[in-house]
Amino acid sequence: METKHITIIGAGPAGLSAAIYAARAGLSTLVLGCAPKIAGDYDIDNYFGFPETITGKELVERGRAQAERFGADIRCDRVLGIHLDEEMRYTVKTESGEVKTCAVILATGVSRVRPGVENLGDYEGKGVSYCVSCDGFFVRGKKVVVVGEGIFAANQALELTNYTSDITIITQGKKPEMSENFLKQLADASIPVLEKKAVRLEGENGLERVVLDNDETIDAEGLFVAIGEASSSDFAYSLGIERNGVFLVADEKKATNIPGVFAAGDCRGGFLQISVAVGEGAVAAKSAISYVKKECPNMKTG
Numbered sequence: 001m002e003t004k005h006i007t008i009i010g011a012g013p014a015g016l017s018a019a020i021y022a023a024r025a026g027l028s029t030l031v032l033g034c035a036p037k038i039a040g041d042y043d044i045d046n047y048f049g050f051p052e053t054i055t056g057k058e059l060v061e062r063g064r065a066q067a068e069r070f071g072a073d074i075r076c077d078r079v080l081g082i083h084l085d086e087e088m089r090y091t092v093k094t095e096s097g098e099v100k101t102c103a104v105i106l107a108t109g110v111s112r113v114r115p116g117v118e119n120l121g122d123y124e125g126k127g128v129s130y131c132v133s134c135d136g137f138f139v140r141g142k143k144v145v146v147v148g149e150g151i152f153a154a155n156q157a158l159e160l161t162n163y164t165s166d167i168t169i170i171t172q173g174k175k176p177e178m179s180e181n182f183l184k185q186l187a188d189a190s191i192p193v194l195e196k197k198a199v200r201l202e203g204e205n206g207l208e209r210v211v212l213d214n215d216e217t218i219d220a221e222g223l224f225v226a227i228g229e230a231s232s233s234d235f236a237y238s239l240g241i242e243r244n245g246v247f248l249v250a251d252e253k254k255a256t257n258i259p260g261v262f263a264a265g266d267c268r269g270g271f272l273q274i275s276v277a278v279g280e281g282a283v284a285a286k287s288a289i290s291y292v293k294k295e296c297p298n299m300k301t302g
């Protein structure tokens with residue numbers, strides 16, 4: 001498995017700024033993330049040092065080139081999950097492989113994707129979960145559904161096979177966006193992928209049924225939400241990072257409550273602006289660099 005000192009999740013202003021500092025400090029630095037939302041034809045008028053309007057696309061391309069100049073390895077790949085091992089090192093699982101790392105900087109921006117199930121909140125903690133590694137144990141041998149259309153949902157469903165064999169994926173009416181490889185793994189595990197929409201949940205003391213938009217029902221005692229790609233909240237659930245709603249809580253050094261995990265930019269909330277994200281990325285990198293030097297001084301990377 002590849003090993004890196006610092007893995008940054010997110011290639012937006014926060015992640016790229018962190019990468020400039022981490023790589024320039026001589027640490028092996030991996031950035032996982034594709035073009036951020038701002039990398040389009042949006043006019044940026046309020047970023048320091050650009051008296052003429054610059055597009056979001058150009059600003060991000062410049063940041064990326066700058067990070068690469070110092071040796072950062074930037075890949076358009078999506079992170080599916082992060083796990084901590086006994087040696088206090090993190091394994092970052094992506095759509096294309098796994099990386100071992102000493103420190104993680106979360107710079108995933110903010111995601112407000114909701115599944116659109118009307119009474120989902122009533123069943124949180126009573127069958128509805130956002131984290132298979134946290135709650136899979138509670139659905140041992142039970143019927144469960146995973147709500148989501150992408151590889152993140154597929155991966156969550158496959159992780160659930162450690163606990164139960166009765167798993168259904170509901171895509172909320174969307175076309176599945178899963179690679180052939182994941183579709184094959186789902187087929188091998190007999191996990192159907194239904195292009196239907198869950199609209200309501202039912203059950204007396206906990207989840208018993210999922211009602212679909214055609215009034216069909218699916219018996220289920222567990223429902224795992226995995227819409228779109230994994231967000232900072234999903235990583236927070238699985239690692240135990242303190243949250244404030246959809247945002248991660250981090251101190252002034254951008255350290256979360258989990259050693260070796262730092263957070264910067266929009267995923268931390270506050271004033272959601274490029275200048276703030278860039279500043280926070282720099283602070284998170286400085287903290288991550290100190291952490292790596294103290295905790296992983298002899299880590300062999302490559």
Ligand code: FAD
Nearest residue numbers: 010011012013014033034036079108109265266272273274
């Ligand atoms: P983002 O830029 O959102 O980047 C998040 C990164 O995380 C992306 O690379 C994404 O691919 C990656 N990611 C997420 N999940 C995963 C995963 N599971 N695996 C791998 N990668 C993942 N701010 C200003 O200051 N001035 C403006 O004029 C301005 N205009 C804006 C216009 C628009 C249309 C939008 C949408 C925003 C605008 N903003 C503006 C806000 C600004 O874009 C954000 O504050 C800033 O981009 C936040 O940076 P970030 O790095 O924290 O997150």
